[in-house]
Amino acid sequence: MKKDEVPQDLSSLGKITKELCYATDSSGKYVAALSSGWDVKITALDVAWGDIEKRIAAAKQKVLNKEASQLLFFMEYRLMDISILAGYTGFWKWQIKRHLKPEAFDKLSIQKLEKYAEAFNIKVEDLKSMTIHED
Amino acid sequence: MKTDFEHRQGAHCESGVTSNLLSIASNGKITEPLAFGIGAGLFFAYIPLIKINNGPAIAFRTLPGFIFNRAAKSLGIPVVRKKFSSKQKAKTYLDDRLAEGIPVGCQVGVYYLPYFPREYRFHFNAHNLIVYDKQGDNYLISDPIMETTHTMSSYQLERVRFAKGALAPNGHLYYAKKGAVITDDTIKEAIKSGIKKNIYNMLNIPGSFAGISGIRNTGKKIKKWRDKLGIEKSKLYLAQMVRMQEEIGTGGGGFRYIYAAFLQEADAYLPGNQLAEISVLFTQAGDMWRTAAVQAAGIFKGRIGSQEDFNKMGDYLLEIADLEEDAFKKLKNIKWQ
Numbered sequence: 371m372k373k374d375e376v377p378q379d380l381s382s383l384g385k386i387t388k389e390l391c392y393a394t395d396s397s398g399k400y401v402a403a404l405s406s407g408w409d410v411k412i413t414a415l416d417v418a419w420g421d422i423e424k425r426i427a428a429a430k431q432k433v434l435n436k437e438a439s440q441l442l443f444f445m446e447y448r449l450m451d452i453s454i455l456a457g458y459t460g461f462w463k464w465q466i467k468r469h470l471k472p473e474a475f476d477k478l479s480i481q482k483l484e485k486y487a488e489a490f491n492i493k494v495e496d497l498k499s500m501t502i503h504e505d
Numbered sequence: 506m507k508t509d510f511e512h513r514q515g516a517h518c519e520s521g522v523t524s525n526l527l528s529i530a531s532n533g534k535i536t537e538p539l540a541f542g543i544g545a546g547l548f549f550a551y552i553p554l555i556k557i558n559n560g561p562a563i564a565f566r567t568l569p570g571f572i573f574n575r576a577a578k579s580l581g582i583p584v585v586r587k588k589f590s591s592k593q594k595a596k597t598y599l600d601d602r603l604a605e606g607i608p609v610g611c612q613v614g615v616y617y618l619p620y621f622p623r624e625y626r627f628h629f630n631a632h633n634l635i636v637y638d639k640q641g642d643n644y645l646i647s648d649p650i651m652e653t654t655h656t657m658s659s660y661q662l663e664r665v666r667f668a669k670g671a672l673a674p675n676g677h678l679y680y681a682k683k684g685a686v687i688t689d690d691t692i693k694e695a696i697k698s699g700i701k702k703n704i705y706n707m708l709n710i711p712g713s714f715a716g717i718s719g720i721r722n723t724g725k726k727i728k729k730w731r732d733k734l735g736i737e738k739s740k741l742y743l744a745q746m747v748r749m750q751e752e753i754g755t756g757g758g759g760f761r762y763i764y765a766a767f768l769q770e771a772d773a774y775l776p777g778n779q780l781a782e783i784s785v786l787f788t789q790a791g792d793m794w795r796t797a798a799v800q801a802a803g804i805f806k807g808r809i810g811s812q813e814d815f816n817k818m819g820d821y822l823l824e825i826a827d828l829e830e831d832a833f834k835k836l837k838n839i840k841w842q
Contacts, residue, residue, distance in 0.1 A: 383625055392516060413806055
């Protein structure tokens, strides 16, 4: 890639920092060049997030239908699978699977709810009410 | 104690950290491309059995940790590396090194990194940064992919050092021991050894998931994605591949440009070995990876998507495999001058 062809399509990262990449100057020598983003990878990231948003919406509907507990919603929101959540909370996977059922979730002690809230970086009342504050 | 440390931005986190940590010992000679090449960083692997964010695991670089390890070992720099089961011990150990004036490399998870924008925060646990000082409860952070330095509270740092999931860092830290000196002769030998290791990784790893045969195999698979996965899932897979190839930390073109830059710098240390000429082949490979990314983008944007378009996509990878095979064979045939 030539230095003057380094793409400068502003990405959400580009607003915070430019990315360094290696490109050739007019004599063919490699130099470091800064890029503020590239349309191709902005779209790739959009595709990934589009899929995540769909999963979050589906999880929300399941919780509203009482088919799953609020855990499912926040797992999708925080992109966590059961093993990641088990890592953060210290619960066994089978415990988490049980807590994914609304009946079991509703009976959880405050200490257990706090563990989940900390893993998701939210407050217990937000966990219960399925409320998100953008961060 | 204030550490003797200068933040320099890099393209890739681990080679950037390596280059910055070794900059005192090497008097600034170990640039990021040199660290990447000596660390034999270039790779390709497609592991269909492992899923990341519901997509395939595709890597364009070696496993996390290898670049620093190999670079330091080849350059004869003694390193210390530690993992911890106790968060408190991990913090104390880091604090003690900072008090001695030693900048420390840390493996961290990206998800709860406060200075990353949300769109870039995934549960990716093989990111690397340098902690170079502490002021009160705040740590001063040099993250090589960022233009400037950042600060993190002790809670924020603990959270990312003990991120969970695949490749969990467990407080993993590493640093170079003080007092080591790197000579030009050491660098020359380290370059040769890094190139040899990279030749092995790309040409000789058995199986069809890694190296040149991995690229070829992936090219053939992509042609079948449309029928096998359906168009929607194929879009997700292609988007994931493009992100692994081009996203922040690659230097562009799936690390091929940074490797080309390495060979160019290596040529200055070891003239008469055609390294500059071979470097041009890797620039071409990087350009072709980007052309393939544009084709992939056409598909995941929904602008194109016929079987013909998938065939073209797969053929790009087959062409790249031929080109990179040729380039690595040329490296293999060097009679070192």
